[in-house]
Amino acid sequence: MPLTAPRDARSVARSVMGDQGTTYAAFIQSELKLEGDPGAAAGRTLVMNGRAAFQVLVLPYRQTGQGTEFALFRRADADYWQGVAGGGEAGESPLQAARRETAEEAGLVGDCEFVGLDARATIPVVYVTGEFTWGPDVLVIPEYAFGVRVEDTEVILSHEHTDYGWFSLDKAAKAVQWDSNRTALWELDHRLRHGLVHRVA
Template identity: 75%
Template sequence: MAEALEGRAPFQVLVLPYRQIEGGLLYALFRRLDGAYWQGVAGGGEAGETPLQAARREVAEEAGLAGAFEFIELDAQATIPVVSVTGEFTWGPDALVIPEYTFGVQVDDPEFTLSSEHTEYGWFAIDAAMATVQWGSNRTALWELDHRVRRDRPVKHS
């Protein structure tokens, strides 16, 4: 397994796609095939990538979002036990946890092309999204993204 992970960088990314609808915001969550839980797009960095580059690659691979999307870098950050991510001590016995960097990305098209890592996706209002995700780090990132978008890009009501 270490051979397959040789190109991995010691960090994870979490990306939360969102869209603005009349009167509100919706957040896309994805159901993982391997755990049947819901989360944003998540994945590991590759050697030489920055967290933003990894975020762009992961949404292209897992949700079919490729192109010049505007990403919002969030302050929310978590650390994850390395064995929960790769199943082993990938970066040696002293690398016990790795950081997870978080991003939001606004999308206009509500349709995604899923990778084999997910069984489905759904669009959720903030309260439902917060109740649906499994991980506290996802809730923190959702809260921050929702606050930033509502503050910086007021939702239009007709």
């Protein structure tokens, strides 16, 4: 079933989060500026050749007898570890992009439980696409972070990665290449340990 961008991000956040989503829904409405939102700032979510001007980062996690473990993936083209990462497509919200990228890169499909994170980063556009894809004035694009709970589902690698592994927080923080991954790992772990999880799907 194809995913389409919601008209009203606040109502969508409430529908998946219930009453607890008031603060997070306000964040989604004001910061993400999803395509089609009434009053969204012009050009906030730019699209060029089907590519939206934002990135997503997704950290699969599981609970074990030794504590929480996080899945990291070794990139085939750069030989470093990171979470699931990718760019949004035209008509997608960050959450929809996160679900698609997680399915494509890790084989995690179905009713996976996603966790919204406040950790956000901006990335030089040339690091992402190798050029000024959205014009000379768009120099950096936002990256939105999520966690996704893994139960008994097997992780399936895509061609973008050569390996994956499960890491403790300390080992994951040392393994990842980018600070944005490190920050999101810390936040996700803290929220899980202290019951501060924002479940968004």
